[in-house]
Amino acid sequence: MSVDIETVKKIARLSRIAVSDAEAEALLPELNNILGWVEQLGEVDVSGVEPTAAVIPNRLRLREDEVTHGDRREDVLSNAPAREDGFFGVPKVIE
Amino acid sequence: MTSDITELGVAAIRDGVTQGEFTAVEAAQAFNARVAAAKPLNTFITETPEQAIEQAKAVDETRAAGKPLGKMAGVPIGMKDLFCTKGVQAAAASHILEGFTPPYESTVSGKLWDAGATMLGKLNMDQFAMGSSNETSHFGNVISPWRAKGSNKDFVPGGSSGGSSSAIAARLCPAATGTDTGGSIRQPAAFTGITGIKPTYGRCSRWGIIAFASSLDQAGAMAHDVKDCAIMLEAMAGFDPKDSTSLDEPVPDWEAALSGDLKGKRVGIAKEYHMDGMDAEIEALWDKGRDMLADAGAEIVDISLPHTKYALPAYYIIAPAEASSNLARYDGVRYGQRELPEGAGLQDMYAATRAAGFGDEVKRRIMIGTYVLSAGFYDAYYTQAQKVRTLIKRDFEQAWEKCDVILAPTTPTAAFSPGEQSDNPIAMYLNDVFAVPASMAGLPAMSVPAGINKDGLPLGLQIVGKPLDEQGVLNAGLAIEERAGFTAKPEEWW
Numbered sequence: 001m002s003v004d005i006e007t008v009k010k011i012a013r014l015s016r017i018a019v020s021d022a023e024a025e026a027l028l029p030e031l032n033n034i035l036g037w038v039e040q041l042g043e044v045d046v047s048g049v050e051p052t053a054a055v056i057p058n059r060l061r062l063r064e065d066e067v068t069h070g071d072r073r074e075d076v077l078s079n080a081p082a083r084e085d086g087f088f089g090v091p092k093v094i095e
Numbered sequence: 096m097t098s099d100i101t102e103l104g105v106a107a108i109r110d111g112v113t114q115g116e117f118t119a120v121e122a123a124q125a126f127n128a129r130v131a132a133a134k135p136l137n138t139f140i141t142e143t144p145e146q147a148i149e150q151a152k153a154v155d156e157t158r159a160a161g162k163p164l165g166k167m168a169g170v171p172i173g174m175k176d177l178f179c180t181k182g183v184q185a186a187a188a189s190h191i192l193e194g195f196t197p198p199y200e201s202t203v204s205g206k207l208w209d210a211g212a213t214m215l216g217k218l219n220m221d222q223f224a225m226g227s228s229n230e231t232s233h234f235g236n237v238i239s240p241w242r243a244k245g246s247n248k249d250f251v252p253g254g255s256s257g258g259s260s261s262a263i264a265a266r267l268c269p270a271a272t273g274t275d276t277g278g279s280i281r282q283p284a285a286f287t288g289i290t291g292i293k294p295t296y297g298r299c300s301r302w303g304i305i306a307f308a309s310s311l312d313q314a315g316a317m318a319h320d321v322k323d324c325a326i327m328l329e330a331m332a333g334f335d336p337k338d339s340t341s342l343d344e345p346v347p348d349w350e351a352a353l354s355g356d357l358k359g360k361r362v363g364i365a366k367e368y369h370m371d372g373m374d375a376e377i378e379a380l381w382d383k384g385r386d387m388l389a390d391a392g393a394e395i396v397d398i399s400l401p402h403t404k405y406a407l408p409a410y411y412i413i414a415p416a417e418a419s420s421n422l423a424r425y426d427g428v429r430y431g432q433r434e435l436p437e438g439a440g441l442q443d444m445y446a447a448t449r450a451a452g453f454g455d456e457v458k459r460r461i462m463i464g465t466y467v468l469s470a471g472f473y474d475a476y477y478t479q480a481q482k483v484r485t486l487i488k489r490d491f492e493q494a495w496e497k498c499d500v501i502l503a504p505t506t507p508t509a510a511f512s513p514g515e516q517s518d519n520p521i522a523m524y525l526n527d528v529f530a531v532p533a534s535m536a537g538l539p540a541m542s543v544p545a546g547i548n549k550d551g552l553p554l555g556l557q558i559v560g561k562p563l564d565e566q567g568v569l570n571a572g573l574a575i576e577e578r579a580g581f582t583a584k585p586e587e588w589w
Contacts (some may be wrong), residue, residue, distance in 0.1 A: 003466070015419065015465045016426070017458055018446035027462065030520065034463055037521050038408040038476070044483050051481030055310065055488060055537030056296050056562055058340060075198035081433035088428050093441045 002032045100125040105170050105270045105323035106350075109211075112154065112169030119151035119158075119169030123213050126171040129267045130215050135589040138262040140176050140234045141184050142216040147171050150213035157211075166330045166350075168211035173218040173262045173271035178204045178314075179303040180217065187305045188220045188232035191452025192431045201303025202335045203272065203314045210330035215268050218258030222454045223422065224279055224307045227526040229257030230517050231456045239287055239510055240265035240585035243550040247588075250510040250552065253283030253526075259317045260287040264585055270318035270327050274304060276311045277410050278530025281542035284317055285505035285555025288544040288583060290572070291317040292324045295563050296537030297342035299328075300335030308417035309340075311410075311534050321543065321573040325349040328565065344563060352566055355574040358392035362571065363498030367403035368529060370507065377504045377554065380546045384502050384556040384575055387545075391574035396498050400490040405483050406532040411524060412467050412480035413535075418457075419464025425452060459520065488536040495561050500571045503529050505542040505555035533559045543572045544581040553583065 003011070008028050012019040019027065073086060082089030100108065100122050112119050127144040154169045179185045179197035186192040200208075208214070222231040228251035229237035239252040239261050252261035256273030260283035263271055273280035275293035284291030292315050299314040306312060316327035329349055335341040364385060369378075389395050427433035427448030434447040453461065467476035494501065507528055516523045533540040539562075542555040556575055560568035 007466075008462075011462045011466050011469070013446075014469065015458075015461050016423075016442070016445040016449050017453065017461065018443075018450035027459070030459060031462060031466070033521060034411065034459075035466070038412055038480075041405055041408050041412070041479050041483055042475075044402070044405055044479075044486065046479065046482035046486070049482045049485050051478050052310075052484040052488060054340070055484075055535070056342065058297060058342065060339065061336070061343075063336065072198075076429075078198055079195050079430035081427055081431070090428055091435065091439060091441050091444055 002035065003028070101129050101266050103269060104319045105167065105326050108170045108269055109166070109168050109326070112158070113164050115158070119154035119213065120148060122169050123147040123151040123171050126215055126268055133265055133267050133589050136238050136240060136261050136265055137235050138219055138237055138258045138265070138267060139173070139216040140186065140188060140219050143183055143214050146183070147213040147215050150208060154211050154213070165209060165211035166326055167207060169213065170211065170270065171213045171215050171268055172207065173215050173259055173268040174204055175256055175259055175272045175274060176217045176220050177224055177274050177305045178272060179305070180204055180214070183217060185217065185305065186233070187224070188222045188234055189452065189454065189457070190233040190432060191425045191448070193233065194432070195430050199303065202300035202337060203304065203331045206333065207330050212330070218262060218271055220258050221255035223305070223418070223457050224255040224274055224276055225418070225456050225460055226254040227278070227282055227523050228513070228516065229254045230513055231454050233454060236513055237261050240589065241287060241510065241552055242585065242588065243552060248512055251286065251513055253286035253510065255279040256317060257283045260284055260289055263287070263289045263317055263319065265589070270316065270323055272314060272331070273317045274312060274314050275534065276307050277414060277534045278527035280315045280317060281505050281530045281540060281555070281557055282526055284542040286510040286553070288553030288581065289317060290320055290324050290541065290543050291315060292328055292541035292565070292568065293539065294328060294332060294565050295342070295539045297340050298332045298565070300338040300341050302335055302337040306421040308414040309421060310417060311414060321569055321576050322350060322353060324541065325353055325569050347566060349566055349569055353573055354570050355391055355577045357388060357571060357574050360393045360500065360567070360571070361396050361498040362388045362393045363396055363398035363494055363501040365398050365400045365403065365494070365501060365503065367400050368503045370528070374508050376548045377507060380554050380556065381502070381504050384545055387575050387578040388502060388571060390578060398494045398497050398501070400494060400532065402483065402486045402490050403532055406487050406535050407524060407528050409480040409483040409487070410531045410535060412476050413484065415460040415464035416468050416477050417464070419461045419468065422457070422461055425449060484535050487532055491536045491538060499561065500567050501559040503557045503559065505529060505557040509548045509550070509552040509554055529557060538562060539565045539568045541568050541572050543575045543579070545575055545579040546581070547583050
C-alpha cells in the first residue's frame with residue numbers, strides 16, 4: 001500500500017500538523033519508504049496469534065476511592081501559554 | 096584528592112563521601128567545573144550547578160549528623176531531559192516544550208535525589224527520544240568525545256540518550272539516567288565506550304517521564320561500569336502506584352550479588368543475529384564475547400529467535416502509533432509553546448503550534464502512527480504488528496528453555512559521523528536492529544564496552560536476560576567487563 005498526496009494531507013490534518021504543499025510533497029516519498037519497508041510484516045503467518053496486550057504479566061490495580069490530590073490550580077496553570085481568571089485561555093471557539 | 100574526583104565512578108564517589116575522604120560538595124564542584132568547560136560537546140541543555148551544590152550540602156550535613164547515607168550519596172549525575180524535574184525545565188529536547196517547568200518531580204529522579212545523588216543538569220537527547228544519533232534535538236547536535244585515530248572528524252554519541260552517553264564518556268558526570276524505548280540506552284552506550292542497562296519493563300516507574308511509546312519506554316542507568324549501573328539502577332527501581340504498569344516486585348540488592356562467575360549458566364547465541372553484510376569487526380567481537388563468557392564458566396548454546404528480522408518493522412508501527420497518541424497532548428493550551436497566527440481559530444492554533452513545535456523526525460513518526468491507527472488500516476498495520484510482537488516474545492520464551500542469557504552485538508557498526516545517516520530514516524532505524532527485539536519483549540538488556548575497532552572507536556556487546564533477571568544480565572556483563580580489559584578513553588580535545 002502506498003499513500004498519495006491527498007492521503008498525506010489527510011494524515012497531516014488528522015495529526016493536527018499544518019503542512020504546506022511543498023512539505024506534503026517532501027513527506028510523500030519519506031512516508032512511502034517507511035510504509036513499504038514495514039509491509040514485510042504481511043509475510044508473517046499470524047493465524048491463531050493474539051496481539052500483545054502486555055509484555056510482562058501484570059494485573060490492573062484498584063485503589064481506594066478517595067481524593068489523593070487536588071487544589072493545585074496554580075500548579076496546573078503555571079505552564080499555560082495563556083490564562084484568564086483561573087482558566088486556560090484559548091481563541092474564541094463559538095461564533 | 097579533589098582534582099581526581101572526576102576520574103571516579105559511582106561506587107568510588109559514594110564510598111569516598113561515605114568514608115569522609117572528600118565531601119559531596121567537593122564532588123559536585125569538581126564535576127560542575129568539568130561540565131562548564133565542555134560546551135563544544137553540547138551535552139547539557141540546562142546546567143544546574145547550584146542545585147548540585149545545594150543537594151551535596153544536604154548529603155554532607157546528613158553525614159555530619161551521623162545519619163545513614165543513601166546508595167548514591169554525593170554522586171553527581173546528569174538527568175536526561177525527558178525526566179520531569181521540579182522547577183527545572185523538562186523540554187524533551189523539543190521546541191514545543193521549551194520553557195516547560197514541571198511543578199512536580201518524576202518518580203525515578205525523586206528516588207535518585209532521595210538516595211543522595213546530586214543533579215548537574217538536564218542532558219541533551221534526541222527530540223522526544225526519537226533518534227539514534229542526537230541529531231534531532233531542538234538544542235543542537237550532541238557530539239561524542241571520541242575521535243578516530245589521527246582525525247578531527249566529529250562522531251555522534253548515539254541516541255536517544257546521547258547527551259547521557261557523551262557526558263559520561265567525557266567524564267562530565269560519573270553516571271546519568273537514560274531511557275530506552277528501542278535501544279536508546281544500549282546503542283549510545285556502545286557508541287561511547289560506556290555501560291548501560293535497561294531493566295525489565297515495569298521495574299522503573301514511568302511517572303513523570305515524558306512519554307514516547309508507553310508499552311516500550313523504560314528508564315535505566317548509564318555509567319562507566321557494571322557495578323556502577325547496578326548501584327544506580329537499584330536507586331531508580333521500585334513499585335510506584337502512580338504508574339499502572341509498574342511491577343509490584345521487591346528490588347534485589349543487585350550490587351551485593353554481583354559475580355562474574357558464570358558456572359552453571361547457559362549463554363544463548365541466536366543464529367538470526369548473524370545479519371548479511373555484517374561488519375567483520377562486530378562479528379569478531381561477538382566471537383570474543385562468547386569466548387569470554389565460556390572462560391567465565393558458562394555453557395554456550397545455539398538458539399533460534401526466528402522472528403528477529405520482523406522486530407524492527409513491527410517496532411516502527413507500534414512505537415509511532417503510541418507516539419501519535421501520546422504526543423496529541425501538545426496542543427498549545429496547557430503547557431509549552433503556542434503558535435497563534437493572526438485571526439486563527441482553535442483548530443488552526445493546534446495545527447500551527449504542532450507544525451512549529453515538533454521537529455521533522457517527530458512529525459514523521461506522528462504521521463506514520465496516525466496513519467497506521469486510522470480507520471481501514473488499523474488491522475493491516477497495528478494489529479498485525481502486535482501479533483508479530485507476540486511471536487517475538489514467544490521466541491524468547493522458547494529460548495529461555497535452553498539458556499539463561501543471550502549474547503549479541505549491541506549495534507551493527509561503530510559510531511558514524513553527523514549527517515552520514517540523517518537523509519535516510521530507515522538506515523538510521525537499522526542502528527537498533529539488535530536492540531529492538533528485547534524492547535519488544537520487555538526484557539532486561541545491557542551493553543558493555545568490549546573492544547575498539549580499527550579506527551580506535553569503541554564497540555559494545557549486549558546481554559539480554561529473562562524477565563526480572565537483571566542480576567543474570569549484570570553478572571554476564573561483569574564477566575565480559577572483567578575479561579575485555581576495556582580501558583580506552585577519549586582524548587580531551589574540547
